[in-house]
Amino acid sequence: MSLGRRIRHLQRYHEIARAFGRNGFGFLVKELGLPELLSGSRIGLQERREARSRTLGERIRLFLEELGPTFVKIGQIASTRPDLLPAHIIDELVKLQDQVPAFPFEQVCEVLEHEFGEPLEQLFAEFEPSPMAAASIGQVHLARLHSGEQVAVKIQRPNIRSVVETDLEILDNLARLAEHRLEWAAKYQVRDMVYELSQSLRSELDYTNEGRNAQRIAKAFEQDNRIRFPAIYWDYTSKTVLTMGFLGGVKTNELDRLEELGVDRKQLAETIAQIVFKQVFVDGLFHADPHPGNILILPDGTVGLIDFGMIGRLTPMMKYHFGSLVIALRRNHTEGLIKAIDGLGIIPEDVDMDALRGDLDELRDKYYDVPLSRISLGASVNDLLNVAYEHQIRVPSDLTLLAKTLLTLEGVVTALDPTFSIVQIAEPFGRKLFAERFHPRHVADNLWQQLSEYAELLTEMPSKLRELFGIIKKGKLHLDISVTELDAMMKKMDRISNQLSFSIVLLAFSIIMVGLIIGSSLGRQSTLLWDFPVIEIGFCVATLMFLFLLYSIFRSGRF
Numbered sequence: 001m002s003l004g005r006r007i008r009h010l011q012r013y014h015e016i017a018r019a020f021g022r023n024g025f026g027f028l029v030k031e032l033g034l035p036e037l038l039s040g041s042r043i044g045l046q047e048r049r050e051a052r053s054r055t056l057g058e059r060i061r062l063f064l065e066e067l068g069p070t071f072v073k074i075g076q077i078a079s080t081r082p083d084l085l086p087a088h089i090i091d092e093l094v095k096l097q098d099q100v101p102a103f104p105f106e107q108v109c110e111v112l113e114h115e116f117g118e119p120l121e122q123l124f125a126e127f128e129p130s131p132m133a134a135a136s137i138g139q140v141h142l143a144r145l146h147s148g149e150q151v152a153v154k155i156q157r158p159n160i161r162s163v164v165e166t167d168l169e170i171l172d173n174l175a176r177l178a179e180h181r182l183e184w185a186a187k188y189q190v191r192d193m194v195y196e197l198s199q200s201l202r203s204e205l206d207y208t209n210e211g212r213n214a215q216r217i218a219k220a221f222e223q224d225n226r227i228r229f230p231a232i233y234w235d236y237t238s239k240t241v242l243t244m245g246f247l248g249g250v251k252t253n254e255l256d257r258l259e260e261l262g263v264d265r266k267q268l269a270e271t272i273a274q275i276v277f278k279q280v281f282v283d284g285l286f287h288a289d290p291h292p293g294n295i296l297i298l299p300d301g302t303v304g305l306i307d308f309g310m311i312g313r314l315t316p317m318m319k320y321h322f323g324s325l326v327i328a329l330r331r332n333h334t335e336g337l338i339k340a341i342d343g344l345g346i347i348p349e350d351v352d353m354d355a356l357r358g359d360l361d362e363l364r365d366k367y368y369d370v371p372l373s374r375i376s377l378g379a380s381v382n383d384l385l386n387v388a389y390e391h392q393i394r395v396p397s398d399l400t401l402l403a404k405t406l407l408t409l410e411g412v413v414t415a416l417d418p419t420f421s422i423v424q425i426a427e428p429f430g431r432k433l434f435a436e437r438f439h440p441r442h443v444a445d446n447l448w449q450q451l452s453e454y455a456e457l458l459t460e461m462p463s464k465l466r467e468l469f470g471i472i473k474k475g476k477l478h479l480d481i482s483v484t485e486l487d488a489m490m491k492k493m494d495r496i497s498n499q500l501s502f503s504i505v506l507l508a509f510s511i512i513m514v515g516l517i518i519g520s521s522l523g524r525q526s527t528l529l530w531d532f533p534v535i536e537i538g539f540c541v542a543t544l545m546f547l548f549l550l551y552s553i554f555r556s557g558r559f
Contacts, residue, residue: 012170016067023063024051032177057092064096069136069160070167070201072096077200079404087386102134107158108141115238123236127153136160137204142246149245151233154207156240161205168198188392196397204309207242213285213308214244220283226271227303247304249296252412263297266420269413271303273425276409280402281323281429284314288401291408292415312401318344322399323429325384334360341388344395351391359387377422378407 017029029035051059064075078085079093108129109120120127126144133140138156145151175194178185203209211232218229228247236243250257252272258265272295279286287294288310296304314322321343328336337360341347347356363383381403388395406422413420 009166009170012166016170016174019063019066022051022066023059024054025059025063032174032181034177055088055092057089060089061092061096064093067167068163069100069157070164072136073164073201073204074171074197077197086389087382100134100136102131102139103157105129108139108155111155111158111240115241116236124151124153138240143243145233145236149231149233151236151243152230152246153236154210154242154244156205156207161240164201164205168194168201171198200397206239208237208239210309211237211242211244213311216285217279217283217287217305217308217311220279220285221275224275225302227275227305228298229304230306244306247296247298247306249298249304251292252295252297253292253415255415258297258416261297261299261301263301265416268297268303269416269420270425272416273409273413273420273422275303275305276405277426277429280312280314280405281319281426284316284319286312286314286402286405288312288405289408290405290412292412295412310401312398312405314398314402318396318399322402325381334364337364337384341384341393341395344399347393348391351393356387356391359390363387377426378403378405378410381406 013034017034020026020029054062061075064071075093075096079090079096085093112120112123116123124143125146125148128142131139131141132152136157137160138154141153141155143151143153171194172191175185175191178190180186211234214229214232221227221229230247231245233243233245250261252258252268255265258268272290276286276290287305287308289307290305294305294307296306298304321340324336325340325344327333328340334357338357363380366383385395385400385403387393410422413422
């Protein structure tokens, strides 16, 4: 690290320490073993009193706002993660503001010329000097290409990337130190949290990601004339500049203007909900910030979707478990909720299952016998994520993005039509996913994949056994099994051996029955033994055993 960079880092450490002190977190700096960072910082009695009078969430929000773009963006991303932070802090983080003054037009010209090697007038026929919008990471200008298309040009603030990287490096160092010195930081894996949030921010800093996201989502709606997406002009796009087609329309919260357009608000609410649920349940790639500013109603009545900086992705398995979660919540089925959460996240081995089941029962009762029109799908998923937080169950970040998306979507559609039931639109999508799970083709694909994995395992077994015997020979094999783990393992082994024994008995019984059938057919003898129809009864027994075996496999959830 260069001397200049070291000095910048040291200055930034002092700024962060002072922000901690001013917002009532000075004790953290001392607990981290860095009291010298507060030396020379005079925090008055009045400041300390004001800090103590605020809630914890308010102090965290003010701390982040004081430290600028990186911390504000980290806070905004964290506001979508109720599995990482308690609800009262999330409520404050959603209030974070990143409205800052625009950077000068001269710098805009410098960025464009640096990225594309041509002066502004050669790139664009027209270019508005004043931005349409300005935020902490970049700003947007209206322009026109020489070919005539009207475009919106998103330009990143000069040097913002180096500022962000410095802050992220410092945050990682502080998180590492916190895990080493503070028990609660190690328990909640603070460094992993910082890493996840940092990766999301780094992704937002590359505007080509946003352009690709827009194209991927648009491709899934090529045959749908209800919605339009901005075109991406790659000749005028880079990591720090994004040029996209301009969509001019009415925001969904401008109800008077919608009335002037003659828009059927009930139909519009249904269309928007169906568009979002198609992205979630069918495509597995969804716009994660569908607030009124990003959903426009165009003059011809179609829906326009813009700003693809925040995108969520769901794997087929995550889609299936989320569909199961919706159905279980709708049917007030606690065990179904536990299975869905287990499928979506990682339930720790030491979790108190009775306490978890109790919390889910309480959540189930909250929604019991409530009319569909009064159920908030986003709020219910958020409630589930809060339960996950309480029991330290880590769930994929994309699922928490989905919860935020659903809450935002509900705000949009209920403003258009207060009687609209978003659960009623979501449930058929969940049912379809559930049905597809047991479609013969899906079952066959799943079975083939498992057989391929077993074949690969068998192929590798000789070499793995040789490695194991080599380790045993050298006396380097160590076993560390607690009684709890041993009990669980023995129960699992007992269940596996029982199922294996049952399968062998079924196979042996089937072979005997086949032998009897073949023997009786070749000898043309009666299938009666001591006046009993042996083959017919045997066939019935084998069928029942086979059906029981299938039932056991499906019930175990290990198919």
